[in-house]
Amino acid sequence: MIEIRNLYKRYHNHHGSDWVLRNINLTIPMGVSVGLVGRNGAGKSTLLRLIAGMDVPERGSIHRGCRVSWPIGLSGGFQGSMTGRQNVKFVARVHGGRQNVEDIIERVRDFAEIGEAFDEPIKTYSSGMRARLNFGLSLAFDFDVYLSDEATSVGDRAFKAKASKAFKDKVGKASLIMVSHGEGMLKELCQAGVYLQNGRATWYDDIKDAIAAYHAEADEVRKQRGEKVGQATSGKPQQRPGASQEEQHSQQSKTKKQLEAQQAQADSSMQEGETQEELESLVARRRADLEVAKAAFEHAKAMQLVEVDLKPYQRRFRKANKQLQQAEERLSSHSGPRDAGADSQPGVNQD
Ligand SMILES: Nc1ncnc2c1ncn2[C@@H]1O[C@H](COP(=O)(O)OP(=O)(O)OP(=O)(O)O)[C@@H](O)[C@H]1O
Numbered sequence: 001m002i003e004i005r006n007l008y009k010r011y012h013n014h015h016g017s018d019w020v021l022r023n024i025n026l027t028i029p030m031g032v033s034v035g036l037v038g039r040n041g042a043g044k045s046t047l048l049r050l051i052a053g054m055d056v057p058e059r060g061s062i063h064r065g066c067r068v069s070w071p072i073g074l075s076g077g078f079q080g081s082m083t084g085r086q087n088v089k090f091v092a093r094v095h096g097g098r099q100n101v102e103d104i105i106e107r108v109r110d111f112a113e114i115g116e117a118f119d120e121p122i123k124t125y126s127s128g129m130r131a132r133l134n135f136g137l138s139l140a141f142d143f144d145v146y147l148s149d150e151a152t153s154v155g156d157r158a159f160k161a162k163a164s165k166a167f168k169d170k171v172g173k174a175s176l177i178m179v180s181h182g183e184g185m186l187k188e189l190c191q192a193g194v195y196l197q198n199g200r201a202t203w204y205d206d207i208k209d210a211i212a213a214y215h216a217e218a219d220e221v222r223k224q225r226g227e228k229v230g231q232a233t234s235g236k237p238q239q240r241p242g243a244s245q246e247e248q249h250s251q252q253s254k255t256k257k258q259l260e261a262q263q264a265q266a267d268s269s270m271q272e273g274e275t276q277e278e279l280e281s282l283v284a285r286r287r288a289d290l291e292v293a294k295a296a297f298e299h300a301k302a303m304q305l306v307e308v309d310l311k312p313y314q315r316r317f318r319k320a321n322k323q324l325q326q327a328e329e330r331l332s333s334h335s336g337p338r339d340a341g342a343d344s345q346p347g348v349n350q351d
Helices: 044-052 084-095 102-114 114-121 126-140 157-170 182-190 208-223 245-269 276-303 311-335
Strands: 002-010 017-026 034-037 059-064 068-074 145-149 175-179 192-197 200-204
Touching: 002 044, 017 044, 017 200, 017 245, 034 044, 034 182, 034 208, 044 059, 044 175, 068 084, 068 126, 084 102, 084 114, 084 126, 102 126, 126 157, 126 192, 126 208, 145 157, 157 175, 175 182, 182 208, 192 208, 192 276, 200 208, 276 311
Parallel strands: 034 175, 034 192, 068 145, 145 175
Antiparallel strands: 002 017, 002 059, 192 200
């Protein structure tokens, strides 16, 4: 059982320190798999990290009466200059308990199916190869609860199927606490749900009810924006009922690409005749991008059991920072001098 009592969490940044999680009280029974749902930024990954013990709450407590994994996801937890085998060996020594290190290495190698690359440095791996290794590594240990942060949405089709089968095979022996934007996957693997909204958590015995509550919020937001409910007009496309998961993914990525293209076009077309309002909206978007890049960078740093290759996160963060500065310069030259850069630095050490 995992017991969360009066839990509060906030991050201190240049905006101040809004609560991400407020007074969370949850009892997650043994053997019940739970899906965490909520809008982007609702605090799902934060809650997973807290449950894993990789981050500390501002107030409150988490009692884990069982073995809980680290959040399994794409970002890994690997040392880039060491080989896959060396990384696995290192983690096996830390987490393996009485399990035989060589056995663990073999099990991970079998699951990951990355061939000779297993003995190559991790920095030469594709993201899919890292995901395979990371997933295999977590499965090699007998956790009572596996934490999954979009772990089943990485890799190719065959790997996704293998990943979800691996979780299903754990049913009866272990449970899952899972963040996924794939509703099919949540319904397939979880019984209960927790819906995060405005820092609060609501428990639902049935994952479908948690998903329905989440949809109701999304619909409400769309209504407030004057959009037609049910239209795929926001960042989260509606899915055609009855579509297979592969179709849903492809539909989602197609729509995402279209939205990104529209966004890029909107950004670049603002160069001529851009209004103050458009520029302010561009700056707001750039600031939000920077927040996301910063959070990903911080997440990657906080995630690590061992040092990870942080360069891609760092590059993304720097790029977002630069784009925000450029947008602010454009706004500033449009509206005259102002203290545009004063609050744009998120205070993250980029080195
Ligand atoms: N290390 C950090 N430093 C500062 N703010 C952070 C950090 N990690 C997360 N945040 C902020 O906390 C809030 C919750 O983030 P979190 O990643 O937990 O949300 P989420 O529900 O998992 O989002 P998504 O669905 O987009 O992955 C966001 O506003 C995010 O910007």
